[in-house]
Amino acid sequence: MKVGRISKLSAYARAESHLVQRTGYGGFVTVCGCLLALVLFWSELHSFFGPAKLRTELGVDLSREETLRMTFDVTFPSLPCAVLSLDVQDVSGESAGDSSLALNGEIHKYRLTPQGKRIGLSEYIPPKRDIRFGSFVLARPMEEVNNMNQEMDAHEGCHVLGWLDVRRVAGNFHFTIHSQNFMMLKKTQQSIQEAIEHRAFDMNTNSLQISADTTGINVSHHIHSISFGSSFPGMVNPLSGYHRIVTEESGTFKYFLKVVPSKYKRVVGRDLNTNQYSVTEYFSPVHKGQQMMPAVWFMYDMSPILVTVREARFSFGHLLVRLCAVIGGVFAVTGMTDRAVHKSDLPSQYLLSEWVA
Structure with missing residues (x-):
């Protein structure tokens, strides 16, 4: 029932x-x-x-870290390692060159043939200088001067890679030829000799007028990677694999990077604190007669926004x-x-x- x-x-x-x-x-x-x-x-x-789904959140960066890890890997197919230099500057006024950057990071240079193959297995090591004269141009050892001109005549390239710990403020790092190195090149020496022979002095400053041509400095480059921390799944570095070739006239390439602090939160494991960045590019040509050295600049600035990328699993x-x-x-x-x-x-x-x- x-x-x-x-x-x-x-x-x-x-x-x-x-x-x-x-x-x-x-x-x-x-x-x-x-x-x-x-x-x-x-x-x-x-x-x-x-793979876990990724969810993105925005917030204000409250971290107080003092340093920023910067990693770079760039190839210059037409600039030898003997003349290529790396300099770092920031808004606090601190600046450093090749010789002092090793204290806050690692820099490795490898000589390349005109075809882009490495010359030898070991990295490039510059000759030692006499510290009594500092960076005085005429104090350069003849071995260093000869190496510069030989590598320039052979159209060698240079592969530069490494990392640096810089202050967490706006700044820049750039690859160029120092004026001291440029003065030691044969073409520059010929220009100086011609100016002395013709007594080409500026009537206003009473200084020697040197018509040095910097347009022949080829700053073509291939950026293998530029990063400001470890990568996480789905992260994109916009400059990885980027290249620029100088065809007609040389100049200065400027990359403006906006570095965005990021945190990657895993479902299992430690969270990852890193940085992403966006980039815009500007090219300034150098014409004959201009007293400006072609270079490749990376100008970075920190964003106050924190991006949190969170792994999500149901x-x-x-x-x-x-x-x-x-x-x-x-x-x-x-x-x-x-x-x-x-x-x-x-x-x-x-x-x-x-x-x-």
């Missing part, structure tokens, strides 16, 4: 077996529904066990709910499809039954 009352509440009424009619199109819809359910089932499993219970929704949804859709076909054109079921059979 109690079972009979409860059975009246059942939402799953069952017909007698002799009243149930199986049709060909019903079997066809069932097979299609099962295949669809398997595809959706596999898609949900792949989404659950696959729970196992969420997976079960989605699987049940997939199976139930496919079952409901196939049932509605079967009823719609049955009511729309009843005689066609016999034709489809014979075709499926």
Whole structure:
């Protein structure tokens, strides 16, 4: 008696077996529904066990770190290592060159042939200088001067890579030829000799006028990578693989980088503090007669915005709910499809039954 009352509440009424009619199109819809359910089932499993989804949040950077790790990897196919130098400056007034940067990082230079292949296995090591004369031009050892001119005549290149710890303020680092090195080149020495022979003095400043041509300094470069910290999945460094070739006239390339502090939060494991950046580019040509040295500048500035990238995975219970929704949804859709076909054109079921059979 109690079972009979409860059975009246059942939402799953069952017909007698002799009243149930199986049709060909019903079997066809069932097979299609099962295949669809398997595809959706596999898609949900792949989404659950696959790479985590990334969610981005914005906030204010409250960190008080004093230094910023800067990593670079750049190739200059037309500038030898003997004349190429790296300088770093910031808004606080601090500046450093090749000789002093080694205290706050590592710099490696490798000589390249005109075809871009390395010369030897070891890195380039500049000759030692007499510290009594500092950076005085005429105090350069003849070995260093000869190396500069030989490498320039051989059209050698230089591969520069390394890392530096700089202050976390706006600043720049740039690759160029120091004026001291430029003065030691044969073409410059010839210009000085000609100016002395013709007594080309400026009447206003009473200084020697040297018509040194800097347009022949080719600062073509290939940027393998520029980064300000470790990378995380989905992170893009816009300058990686970027290159610029000087074809007609040389000049100064300036890259303006906006460094954005970023935090990557993993589901499992430690959080990663790093930096992303955006970049804009500007080129300033150098014409003959201008007293300006071609160079490649990277000018960076810090953003006050903190970008938080968070890995997001739904729970196992969420997976079960989605699987049940997939199976139930496919079952409901196939049932509605079967009823719609049955009511729309009843005689066609016999034709489809014979075709499926």
